Amino acid sequence: MVGVIVLEDEPVLRQELGDFLADLGYAPLCLANLEAFEQGFDPVRHRLAIIDIGLPDGCGLELIQRLRSAGEPVGIIVFSARNTSADQVRGLTVGADHYLGKGSDLDVLAATLAALARRLDLRAPQAPRQPDCWRLDLRPRVLHIPGAPTVPLSQQDAVVLSCLMSRAGQNVARWEIIEALGEDYLQYDQRRLDTQMSRLRRRIGSLSGQALPVKTVRNSGFCFYQAAEVLK
Structure with a gap:
């Protein structure tokens, strides 16, 4: 089961994301602030991350920059209400793999996570597959x-x-x-x-x-x- 760490300060949305990810078969850890993230993040277990930008104790972009500077291979999706073109460019520049606005349908988030998991090869090797299967x-x-x-x-x-x-x-x-x-x-x-x-x-x-x-x-x-x- 792929571990996903979620950093979101809004309680209702944090709970919704946790339930949604669990229903999809992920193992979510949902946290409210940067301090909790720093304490709870396990690079071995948490191979994917969903990170908000505006947090009560700092900026999510600075966290992403620190993770990339430390060489952490975690796949990162920004999920933020800050969704202008400038915000997206900055998020992707500092190291996010994808940048989604909070107005996005959760199905889009799920598909983005699945695509990122495939790219990072977060599944055990499988037998050869039929191309039209x-x-x-x-x-x-x-x-x-x-x-x-x-x-x-x-x-x-x-x-x-x-x-x-x-x-x-x-x-x-x-x-x-x-x-x-x-x-x-x-x-x-x-x-x-x-x-x-x-x-x-x-x-x-x-x-x-x-x-x-x-x-x-x-x-x-x-x-x-x-x-x-x-x-x-």
Whole structure:
């Protein structure tokens, strides 16, 4: 599990970021000021950092400059309300890998983190992959789509796709998916599963421009009908 250290002084946003990152499969440590960062930062464990600029005890840019001067290889994303072109240029110049404004959708932040993690090779080596294969990575929960942007996933969507993609080309019964979600099949309102599948199809389509290759098998279940791989 990739460790992410988050430096954000606003309590509500700090909590939101922590919950969001944990849901994506990262191990977040969320801190409120520079002093706490200096005490809590572990370069072995924290390979990614999300850093605000305006902090109660100093400037995040100076922290980034210190990290780079010390040769720390941590991947850094600035996430700040200060988002003019001059702010972005300065942040990238002192050593940030990416600079996002706080008005950015959290899906953009998730995709940026996933891209940075790939660039820094923060995953164990995998077996050779099929070039046109849909890949579900459960470590952070992201879906890699051939020829399209990576899509971050919620825990429930990752569970559903894991059931389907691990048995690509086969019919997966509704009861199997429902039990994988931790629900009692006999008590579960199956309309919830249909709603989740519809929402997942829309999300994949809107973020990637690709149709999710899942067909509904009448009165039975669902089938993922393209080549697929699940990375655990």
